[in-house]
Amino acid sequence: MKIPSIAIDETLLRAVEEIAERAGAVILDHYSRDIAVARKADASPVTEADEAAERAILPALQALTPQIPVVSEEAVSKGQAPDLAAIDHAGRFWLVDPLDGTREYISRNGEFTVNIALIEDGHPVLGVVHLPALAATYGGIAGNFAEMKRGGQRRRIAVRKIPRDGAIVLSSRSHGDDSAMKSFLGETKVESWRVAGSALKFCQVAEGIADLYPRLGRTMEWDTAAGHAVVLGAGGSVTQLDGGELLYGKKNYENPHFVARGAA
Numbered sequence: 001m002k003i004p005s006i007a008i009d010e011t012l013l014r015a016v017e018e019i020a021e022r023a024g025a026v027i028l029d030h031y032s033r034d035i036a037v038a039r040k041a042d043a044s045p046v047t048e049a050d051e052a053a054e055r056a057i058l059p060a061l062q063a064l065t066p067q068i069p070v071v072s073e074e075a076v077s078k079g080q081a082p083d084l085a086a087i088d089h090a091g092r093f094w095l096v097d098p099l100d101g102t103r104e105y106i107s108r109n110g111e112f113t114v115n116i117a118l119i120e121d122g123h124p125v126l127g128v129v130h131l132p133a134l135a136a137t138y139g140g141i142a143g144n145f146a147e148m149k150r151g152g153q154r155r156r157i158a159v160r161k162i163p164r165d166g167a168i169v170l171s172s173r174s175h176g177d178d179s180a181m182k183s184f185l186g187e188t189k190v191e192s193w194r195v196a197g198s199a200l201k202f203c204q205v206a207e208g209i210a211d212l213y214p215r216l217g218r219t220m221e222w223d224t225a226a227g228h229a230v231v232l233g234a235g236g237s238v239t240q241l242d243g244g245e246l247l248y249g250k251k252n253y254e255n256p257h258f259v260a261r262g263a264a
Contacts, residue, residue, distance in 0.1 A: 138206065170196055
């Protein structure tokens with residue numbers, strides 16, 4: 001199936017930001033209530049907010065780009081993913097995590113996100129990461145620019161070079177492995193370690209307030225694609241640990257281990 005071309009530009013990015021923010025408002029409505037938690041087949045948690053946010057996002061993306069299929073976490077968990085094998089190598093599809101960081105949402109620490117990314121030929125070309133509880137939205141177009149919006153103010157963001165004092169290294173709040181992380185970093189000079197939840201870690205690298213985010217545990221494509229695009233737009237990189245490309249549209253949607261970096 002040939003997917004017609006669309007413009008990857010600020011107009012599209014703004015439209016996707018609006019969709020993510022509408023989903024964020026739905027999540028915040030649920031956030032103010034008691035949180036009921038169920039378990040999916042892989043034992044990961046799911047809440048009513050995950051599913052409600054997905055119901056807000058999918059029709060909006062289909063209306064925005066009816067020719068582009070959507071892969072979304074909760075739909076995949078129910079066996080409702082589109083057949084990506086039917087899309088040729090130049091095709092595009094959306095990758096959606098309607099509530100990334102469900103554990104952060106349940107613990108009410110605010111570090112959960114709405115992730116929406118556009119994939120082309122296996123690469124993330126546009127991404128939006130919205131943090132409903134922090135009222136912040138990050139967006140990026142790979143190889144072009146990245147930005148952050150908070151309080152109605154929008155500004156461009158960029159990665160930084162690692163300072164002489166050493167790198168600020170990020171790890172997952174809910175999935176950390178300090179021994180494996182230290183082994184991976186080897187002789188890298190580290191100024192400090194920080195923990196954060198969800199795709200916020202990509203955004204901190206993109207914003208130049210952290211330098212490295214190695215992920216040495218299991219992630220799925222919808223967890224990473226939007227943040228990946230934001231880092232690329234800000235001038236950074238996201239690669240497999242051996243330097244190979246981190247690509248999307250894999251059969252099981254599972255990522256290898258990877259590292260997000262600021263400026264080389």
